[in-house]
Amino acid sequence: MYGFLAxxxxxxxxxKPLIEIGGMERGHAHVWNKIAQDAHGVSFRVSVFIKCRIVxxxxxxxxxxxxxxIHYLEHxxxxxxxxxxxxxxxxxxxxxxxxxxxxxxxxxIGHEWHMMEGIADRRxxxxxxxxxIPGMTAGIIEMLGLVIGLLAAHAQTLVIGLTGFIAMIGxxxxxxxxxxxxxxxxxxxxxxxxxxxDIKKEVHPAVLRRELxxxxxxxxxxxxxxxxxxxxxxxxxxxxxxxxxTMRTTGGVLRPKDSVKATGIFFVIGALPVLxxxxxxxxWNSNPFIPAIIAFALAVISISVAGLFTAVLSGKKIxxxxxxxxxxxxxxxxxxxxxxxxxxxxxxxxx
Numbered sequence: 001m002y003g004f005l006a007x008x009x010x011x012x013x014x015x016k017p018l019i020e021i022g023g024m025e026r027g028h029a030h031v032w033n034k035i036a037q038d039a040h041g042v043s044f045r046v047s048v049f050i051k052c053r054i055v056x057x058x059x060x061x062x063x064x065x066x067x068x069x070i071h072y073l074e075h076x077x078x079x080x081x082x083x084x085x086x087x088x089x090x091x092x093x094x095x096x097x098x099x100x101x102x103x104x105x106x107x108x109i110g111h112e113w114h115m116m117e118g119i120a121d122r123r124x125x126x127x128x129x130x131x132x133i134p135g136m137t138a139g140i141i142e143m144l145g146l147v148i149g150l151l152a153a154h155a156q157t158l159v160i161g162l163t164g165f166i167a168m169i170g171x172x173x174x175x176x177x178x179x180x181x182x183x184x185x186x187x188x189x190x191x192x193x194x195x196x197x198d199i200k201k202e203v204h205p206a207v208l209r210r211e212l213x214x215x216x217x218x219x220x221x222x223x224x225x226x227x228x229x230x231x232x233x234x235x236x237x238x239x240x241x242x243x244x245x246t247m248r249t250t251g252g253v254l255r256p257k258d259s260v261k262a263t264g265i266f267f268v269i270g271a272l273p274v275l276x277x278x279x280x281x282x283x284w285n286s287n288p289f290i291p292a293i294i295a296f297a298l299a300v301i302s303i304s305v306a307g308l309f310t311a312v313l314s315g316k317k318i319x320x321x322x323x324x325x326x327x328x329x330x331x332x333x334x335x336x337x338x339x340x341x342x343x344x345x346x347x348x349x350x351x
Contacts, residue, residue: 001022028104032044076315089224089225131259135175136266139267141303142167144329147292148336152340157291160278160292161281175263216229277290277291296333307321
């Protein structure tokens with residue numbers, strides 16, 4: 001996978017680290033296989049599932065912007081460090097195996113460092129996308145729920161379209177307000193955390209080691225293993241500061257102004273595909289059910305794309321995240337449909 005990704009770069013400075021990481025990961029596969037053979041008498045094999053997963057990852061790398069895909073791989077490197085730390089606990093009675101795992105962790109820490117350096121100049125771009133996707137998701141869910149409810153209440157195409165447009169404006173303002181309050185709080189907290197680590201790096205570098213140990217212990221890793229990992233990392237203030245930040249902070253947050261802008265724009269981007277069929281339906285004087293079917297199909301596609309990006313940016317399982325989003329819009333549609341039917345069949349609620 002790393003080799004495939006490196007081939008897409010023309011810049012040798014960006015290509016070389018990826019090729020090196022790919023070679024190391026191939027070596028790690030042989031290491032884990034040897035441990036499995038020596039300790040458990042079994043061998044790993046390249047299964048059809050693994051081959052399919054690699055193909056899907058390659059397709060994902062072609063679909064996603066390169067920076068975002070590398071960010072997704074960075075999550076994998078971070079997770080590997082924590083997973084391998086857990087293996088140190090399991091094999092703490094086997095000194096030889098423990099040394100092998102320690103060497104692998106050392107290389108994974110280097111991988112994490114390289115991955116962060118590779119996208120260091122595009123962090124703001126990643127943060128904007130991360131902030132924009134929830135706004136887009138909210139726009140899709142809110143508009144779809146509204147149009148389904150109005151459709152169930154037997155509203156006309158014009159009424160659904162105009163009501164949806166008004167609701168989109170109101171929803172955009174509400175989402176932008178919430179985004180500003182939330183991002184300001186997270187921005188201030190994150191800035192304080194990073195500033196504190198930077199000061200410690202300059203004034204008292206030794207304290208960074210303790211910060212990293214605390215961050216790892218919060219992840220559920222035992223004290224002995226945490227100290228061993230800290231020994232692996234060493235006393236380099238830059239590496240300690242980098243790892244402490246990636247374990248303790250959220251990886252940076254947008255300025256409130258940028259957060260509000262991204263949320264507002266993508267809320268509209270999420271809402272428009274759901275509303276657009278109704279405005280087309282007004283021009284064609286069509287039955288509202290036809291625009292509703294098109295709107296629902298567009299919402300399913302849009303919410304799936306949003307789920308894909310959310311999973312990639314957070315390092316979660318893609319299929320689970322997409323299914324979660326689909327369940328949300330199905331549940332929202334069902335609930336608002338029931339409300340609309342109630343308004344339609346109970347005269348008191350319809351007035």
